[in-house]
Amino acid sequence: MSDRYDVIIVGAGIIGTGIARELSRYKLDVGVLEKKPDVGWGTTKANSGIIHAGYDAKPGTVKSSFSAPGNKMYEKWTEVLSVPFKRLGSFVSTEDESQLGKLEKLLEQGEENGVEGLEIITDRRKIEELEPNITKGVEAVLYAPTAGVVAPYKLSIALYENARANGVDFQFNSPVNDITKTSEADGFEFYVEAGGSRYEGDYVINAAGIYSGKIADMVGDDSFSIFPARGEYYLLDSEIEEYVRRINFPLPTEESKGILVTPAAEGSIIFGPNHQPLDKPSVATTQTGLDQVLNGAMKLFPDIDTSKIRTNFAGLRAKAGSDDFVIGESGAARNFINVAGIQSPGLTAAPAISKHVIGILEESGLELSEDPGFDPKREPIPKFAEMDTEEIVSYTDKYEAAKDIVCRCEEVTRAEIEEAIDRGATTLDGIKFRTRSRMGSCQGGFCTPRLIEILADKLGISPKEVTKKGDNSYLLAEETKKGE
Amino acid sequence: MNSNTKSLKKDIVVVGGGPAGMAAGLRGAEEGAEVMIVERDIELGGILNQCIHNGFGVEIYGEELTGPEYAERFTSQIGESTVDVRLNTFVLSMQPDKSMTLLTPNGLLEVEAEAVVLATGARERSRGEIRIPGGRPSGVMPAGTAQELINKKGFLPGKRVFVLGSGDIGLIISRRLTWEGAEVVGVAEIMDYPTGLNRNVVQCLHDYDIPLHLSHTVTDIYGSDRLKGIKLSRVDDGMQPVEGTGKDIDVDLLLLSVGLVPENDFFKETGVTLSEKTRGPIVDEWFQTDVPGIFGCGNSVHIEDLVDWVTMDGFRAGDGAVAYAGNDSLPNPEKEVIAGENINYVVPQKVSGEDPFRFALRVEEPMENVDISIKGTDISFFQRIVTPGEMEVEEVSKDDLAKIKELEEFEFEVKGRN
Missing domain, CATH: 1.10.10.1100 (BFD-like [2Fe-2S]-binding domain)
Incomplete structure (x- = not known):
């Protein structure tokens, strides 16, 4: 006998757990298959933990449609799940007045994306009021008061616990190695083989992060590929957490938002990430990469006490070829829904994406009937x-x-x-x-x-x-x- | 204060029941003070309990004891003394006025002390602090953690081992692992001299043909789940890895013996000024800090080589705490002690100049045939070999002090005879 689910979610990162928790509001059998022994151990656990304001994404992209709306959902999401979230506000800084145009462009882009409260500050006194230790050379900043920080691993754990409490099954140590479309007579759509077991499902949601291209391949969907890009970080001792007050970015480049310096949601300060496209996923750090990270951070905060560096780590971006989120039912397989290419600002977008995927399922015929027993609240472990x-x-x-x-x-x-x-x-x-x-x-x-x-x-x-x-x-x- | 919380008054509270704290507490009780020793572990002795090798006690007892044997000499005396020993007890907070909140097996306890001795020992530097890049597999740990796993828990954390750092713990653990049937394939030291005691280099490495790679360091760590290997690279004079010298070595355990850091949290919490060199408090000859009535001793002040010195410092701090608690004023430490030529640091960092005092110092560079002296005086101590790995301990006597009482500061220096 195999387990039978209405919806099978592949991957228990922030997207998989977010969708699972959203689905747990309804009378459905939902199963999550995760290859690791725990939640959030892929891209989710090793990133900057930034809830972006939403000015970065080019208007018209899928990213742009989820970032600012996702950001707005964060208070409610983290409050009911008891996860630390701080709306610190972010800075994009430049030391070169001639770059003011770039900040203005970001501001316009942000306004088009629905970001509120954006402001360009050129008054040095005001800059220092908001960020006392930033480099003296800063001429202008784009201030986005709605940006925040969250502990992403804590968030995926909270989503998991709440989804589980509301009836979702989680199978760990269960890497998916095959997905088969059934014939009509079977009465359901897919067989999913994972971790030595076989699961039956009507819908499959592909939230496999770095491996979502591979999962899509299993149903003959080659419409996108994932190109992992590593980002390396330094984490500092919480002793100096007050040295940095806001999320600090340099001017963005084509490929990334640059090396940032920010307080982390649970204290301490983070430097990073750099951007290194890889052929094969690896989260090993490198001396060259860490040097880039340190140099980048020192440009923004030249006097920060680097003897307080406590550790380094690296994470992977699950970048799709289009450089945009891939969200929707697969053209190759009915009832197979891709939620892939979720790189930055994926964490920001996660609550909006989770809601949106429910809509996709409903449109493609999944019957949603609210479960009166659903309890949205999750209590934290006492600290x-x-x-x-x-x-x-x-x-x-x-x-x-x-x-x-x-x-x-x-x-x-x-x-x-x-x-x-x-x-x-x-x-x-x-x-x-x-x-x-x-x-x-x-x-x-x-x-x-x-x-x-x-x-x-x-x-x-x-x-x-x-x-x-x-x-x-x-x-x-x-x-x-x-x-x- | 909550009604469920109990409270107590003591003359002296000693935080930490390792060798430093046991000596301070015992001395306090011998001199008639009401003493409490607070220890978070289930027994007194601290790190001595996991140091089952011998070599302890040569300076004090003239014999070679194991760590547990050395500890036992104190625990038995403490058992017979008036010291109030609190095991499984954790200091939650400490105020500059020497009041504190303890978490005990019976709940919270508020204690007010006249004097406090912070004998909190040290922690090992971590991989993150020395910034080795690479994967994050299991099988990379501080040498002291491995020592605890082997000697107290009865488990070998790996079978094919590389040790980074030639500190004493790393050297001793190399021999211990060899005895247990593990293969220690090498020890690397970034400096061009060993940082542990010479006797340990000989007895723990040479005697077992374990190679010591001076001027080398680990520049990469391989493996995503369990450690698969490391890259060992040569470093130049500026301690930077030399490109092209990297050599891959397959191991399943990398131990780090890359230095200790005083556990200084309570000094910070009570506003004590710390030394940038030692990362412990700045102290006078009684081991009193600049917050009156707060004392340190042992590794919480600076990293010592021998437990014997730790014990002697503990006695001294105990004497100081008794005097302070009994309102006998300790002389004002108005003379600064300066680390001069070829000296990394000297403890104490300030003295009164009225009482004889023992000082401990570490040099910056190894040298031969040197005089350790106080600048501008004829007070000097000859040493045949000095190296940063070996602490120099000498005493300035009453007679010496009489000769230099007009000096406003004591600048120590280490100079070659030639």
Whole structure:
């Protein structure tokens, strides 16, 4: 017997989880197939976390139609899902007055796209009021007060938890290796083979990010290809998070919005990304790339304390050949819907795209009947580090494990770690993205041995089976000779 | 304050129950003070508990003890003393007035102390801090984390190992891994001299034919899930990798022994001025910081080579804390101690000039046949070899002080004899 779904979503990134959560409002059987052991581990987890104002996309593109509307939906989305989101406002800066025209063009473009509150500032005093430590050379900025930052991995986790609570099935470690169109007599449209199981579905939504071209190929759709482009980042210590107040871009180029300097939603500062087209997906960082990132950041903030760099990482853009989003039913297969090529501003667009895809499904005949039991709210894991005395007293009274601080840098308790595991974390990285353990100044040096024990204990596996991020990422090779 | 929160008063609260904190706490109790030691682990001893090799105690006890044996000498004395030991207890916040909130197994506890000794030790520098590019597989970790996994948890984190950094932990762990049947294929050091103690280079690498690659560093990390290998490159005089010298080495574990950083969070929280060199607090000869009544000692002040020195500093800080808590005024540290020629740093950074004091310093460059001296005086100490990897510890005596009391500052320098 195979599992039968009304809608099968391939990929549990921000798009896949966003659509899954939107579909969970209706009386439908929805299944999400994800090749990794957790949500948001592709493009979603490693990007700048920017909710763009929406002036970048050329009017008339698919991107432009989703960015500003997506941005407007963010307060509501993040509030009901309890995900940190800050509308900090963004700057595009130039040190060259002759480039003022470019800023004006962006402003016009933004207004055409429906972006509100855009303003060009040339008054140095006002610039410094908004961003005290920006380079002295800045002559003019385009200020977009509606831009914001979010923790993208937290958002996909919240969407996943809420979708699951409302009845969506998630199958992890399930890479899709084949999709077959059925014959009419079967009474449904697709067989999807993934992770050794076979699933039946009436609709397939291709939200496979970097791999969405490959998934489309499986139904004979060669209308687009995905060209991965790597972006590298530096992440700084949260100690200096106040040094940068807004999302700072240089003037954009043809291929990207340039290397930005921004506060991250959960504290700290991010530099990046650069833009490197790749033949094969890789998220390894390179010295050359990281040097580009540092140089780019130093142009905007020449005096920033780079000794506070805590780590580096890289992410991939899932760029379609057209350089635009590919959203709609495939011309090659009925009921197969592509949501592909979702590069920047994909995170911004995600809530608008999710809503839009529901419309596509409805148009192509999916019956939508609202589920009265749908609960839009998702509660976060309590955060010990942010509690006041009274909250600590009640939290520690309730959970004995809340008196046991495991991650000393970020003050994460065993209660939070165990809850993260209860909510679906199966790896060290899964715990990290949910609780911030291993994100602090020691980067896991102190707490990793304990996290391994807690994971093994909760999951009922041997410590040797615990992994950093699934697959072959084991942490312990074997027991020692004396093994205590 | 919440009604569910209890509160206590103590003469001295020592934060951290490692060698520094145990010495400070014990000394405080011996001198009659009411002392509390706060330790977040399940036992006293700190990092000593995972250091099952011997070599501890040569300076103090004249014998070679293992880490746990060394710790035991203190824990047994503390057990018999009046020290109030709080295990599994975490300091949540600390105020400059030396009041603090603790999270204990019985809930929150507010404590007010006359004096505080922050003996919080150090943490290892991470991969991110030294900015090695490459993949982010499992199998890359600080050497001390590997030491804990092996010695306390009973697991080998890898079988074919490369170690970056010739700090003592990296050297000792190389030998330990070899004993456990892992293959340590090499140790790389970016400097052109080893940064750990010479005795460890000999006993942990040479004795096991483990090659030490000086002036080399790791410039790439391969693997997306588990570590597959690294690139080892030679560096030039400016410590920049030389193009074309990279060599790929297949390993499943990369250990980082690239330095320790004082755990200075509570110093920062209470407004203590830190030294840019040591990243610990600026202290006087009693290890008092510039916030009155807040003391440091051991690795929270600067990274020490030998636990024996840590213990002696702990005793000294304990003496200082007792004096402060008992309202015996400590002399005003009005003389600045300056790190002069070929000196990276000197601790203490300021002294009163009234009491004899021990000083510890690290040189900037290795040298032979040198005098460590105070500029403009005849106070000097001969050393045959100095290197940044070995801390120099000497004492300025009462007689010495009498000769230099008119000096406004003490500038230390290290100069060759030729």
